[in-house]
Amino acid sequence: MGAVGIVKLSGNDSIEIASKVCRLRSGKEIKKLPSFKLALCDVIDNNNKALDEGLVVLMREPFSYTRENVVEIQVHSSPLIIQKIIQICINKGARLAEPGEFTKRAFLNGRISLNQAESVAEIVKVQSEKALYSLYKNLRGMFGEKISEWQKGLAFIQAKIQVECDFSDRIGTTDLQATFAKEINTIRQNIRKQYDRSKKFQNLQNGLLVVICGKPNVGKSSLLNAIIGKERSIVTPIPGTTRDAIEELFLIEGFPFRFVDTAGIRESQSYIEKIGIDKTKKYLEEAHLVIVIFDQSQEINKEDYTLVDLVRKKPHIIVLNKSDLPSKIEIKDVNELYPQEKIIKISALSGKGIDRLLDQIVEKVQLIKDNYDEDYLAFNFRQQNELFKASTFLEQAQKSLEEGFPIDVVSIDIDEALRCLKRINGEDIDEKVVDSIFNNFCVGK
Numbered sequence: 001m002g003a004v005g006i007v008k009l010s011g012n013d014s015i016e017i018a019s020k021v022c023r024l025r026s027g028k029e030i031k032k033l034p035s036f037k038l039a040l041c042d043v044i045d046n047n048n049k050a051l052d053e054g055l056v057v058l059m060r061e062p063f064s065y066t067r068e069n070v071v072e073i074q075v076h077s078s079p080l081i082i083q084k085i086i087q088i089c090i091n092k093g094a095r096l097a098e099p100g101e102f103t104k105r106a107f108l109n110g111r112i113s114l115n116q117a118e119s120v121a122e123i124v125k126v127q128s129e130k131a132l133y134s135l136y137k138n139l140r141g142m143f144g145e146k147i148s149e150w151q152k153g154l155a156f157i158q159a160k161i162q163v164e165c166d167f168s169d170r171i172g173t174t175d176l177q178a179t180f181a182k183e184i185n186t187i188r189q190n191i192r193k194q195y196d197r198s199k200k201f202q203n204l205q206n207g208l209l210v211v212i213c214g215k216p217n218v219g220k221s222s223l224l225n226a227i228i229g230k231e232r233s234i235v236t237p238i239p240g241t242t243r244d245a246i247e248e249l250f251l252i253e254g255f256p257f258r259f260v261d262t263a264g265i266r267e268s269q270s271y272i273e274k275i276g277i278d279k280t281k282k283y284l285e286e287a288h289l290v291i292v293i294f295d296q297s298q299e300i301n302k303e304d305y306t307l308v309d310l311v312r313k314k315p316h317i318i319v320l321n322k323s324d325l326p327s328k329i330e331i332k333d334v335n336e337l338y339p340q341e342k343i344i345k346i347s348a349l350s351g352k353g354i355d356r357l358l359d360q361i362v363e364k365v366q367l368i369k370d371n372y373d374e375d376y377l378a379f380n381f382r383q384q385n386e387l388f389k390a391s392t393f394l395e396q397a398q399k400s401l402e403e404g405f406p407i408d409v410v411s412i413d414i415d416e417a418l419r420c421l422k423r424i425n426g427e428d429i430d431e432k433v434v435d436s437i438f439n440n441f442c443v444g445k
């Protein structure tokens with residue numbers, strides 16, 4: 001396997017510009033090439049001198065990425081060659097694409113919705129395998145389909161409410177109003193569920209924070225190194241070695257985890273060590289999961305106890321390290337501190353038990369295995385916010401119905417909710433918002 005470099009041109013003049021840059025080996029004219037058929041060519045500079053051989057392909061409007069005429073020139077992927085070709089294309093009348101411009105055109109020309117376009121931006125920076133499969137579904141418009149389904153449902157309820165409003169002057173709660181309220185609630189719950197899943201997923205996407213803590217010298221840094229498989233954190237027999245928190249990203253079963261090795265917690269006189277310990281406490285507050293380590297070759301002492309309160313409210317895993325040394329801790333003593341916790345024996349030094357610990361981490365972060373189904377999601381704050389607003393408007397509509405408010409009031413809230421859903425797909429949206437979305441893309445997308 002290998003990689004090639006591609007220079008992509010889109011727009012009315014793209015075929016003409018490409019004809020001046022590429023000379024087909026067959027001697028034929030580029031503009032006569034059929035779409036989607038590669039042809040061998042020489043790339044020529046401003047003096048008609050060939051600088052590389054390449055393959056060229058036309059994708060004629062409207063059947064292209066942007067729905068405009070697109071030409072791609074595939075060459076050897078040397079930055080110098082690519083740079084030169086770009087310069088030659090500019091001399092022949094092309095200009096550099098703005099960040100996200102190809103995808104923006106695909107959106108403006110109606111090939112994809114805004115939420116599909118946004119998934120392209122996410123795809124290029126994807127960190128976890130799981131996210132990849134979800135993003136593919138967004139890219140293929142499955143989230144958009146779901147939104148349309150909700151829109152249709154709401155529009156239908158809206159119409160039924162209007163009919164009711166025109167032909168009856170009943171005010172006050174009726175069976176019919178209760179039915180409408182129930183129907184709205186069903187859609188609201190689906191929207192809310194999608195919002196919650198999306199938020200949860202964002203946590204996964206950013207990497208779940210797993211904080212390793214324990215008193216000094218128990219083997220926290222050794223454990224971090226053992227998990228990630230490299231000597232990232234300094235290990236010495238001197239208690240108080242780690243001062244600053246050390247963070248490393250590591251994938252388990254396709255999900256990113258941010259593992260943090262922290263300064264050992266103890267009463268310290270050292271100014272620097274105190275700063276480190278404060279940082280540990282901050283990390284503990286943010287942690288999604290805490291790994292508490294004991295050194296089972298030493299008896300439990302009061303420093304171990306100080307940790308109990310700090311991690312009580314967090315999901316945690318208890319680890320007895322240095323299992324290769326004679327044991328001085330009874331499991332039942334640790335159980336007294338952390339009732340109901342399964343205790344895992346490991347040796348960070350030999351690596352024994354680390355796999356079991358990783359399994360336990362995945363199990364502990366339950367949402368990964370159980371609640372995650374590789375489905376389409378709202379991937380960014382903009383989309384999540386629209387879902388949240390839509391569900392709030394529907395809650396309001398439902399309440400108004402249940403409390404017998406005039407039908408117009410209900411109608412306004414449903415309209416607002418519909419508008420939120422529309423904006424996710426990019427309808428009815430401010431041009432400035434569209435610009436700011438695409439400005440955050442990288443060039444070439």
Ligand SMILES: Nc1nc2c(c(=O)[nH]1)N(C=O)[C@@H](CNc1ccc(C(=O)N[C@@H](CCC(=O)O)C(=O)O)cc1)CN2
Nearest residue numbers: 006008036059062063064065066067072102111120445
């Ligand atoms: N060489 C190359 N590879 C690439 C891209 C590209 O632009 N060029 N893409 C850039 O992101 C992605 C692929 N996405 C694409 C999506 C649609 C079309 C396209 O031409 N669609 C037409 C034709 C469909 C057909 O013939 O089946 C269409 O939808 O009408 C091209 C690329 C990833 N790989």
Ligand SMILES: Nc1nc2c(ncn2[C@@H]2O[C@H](COP(=O)(O)OP(=O)(O)OP(=O)(O)O)[C@@H](O)[C@H]2O)c(=O)[nH]1
Nearest residue numbers: 216217218219220221222240241242264322348349
């Ligand atoms: N025998 C044995 N020694 C270990 C094991 N894990 C760590 N050690 C040793 O214990 C000492 C302390 O290890 P570290 O990983 O630096 O401990 P720490 O918890 O990060 O210590 P501080 O950063 O000082 O809080 C080092 O000498 C390690 O080699 C183990 O599983 N078995």
Ligand SMILES: [Mg+2]
Nearest residue numbers: 220221241242
């Ligand atoms: Mg350390």
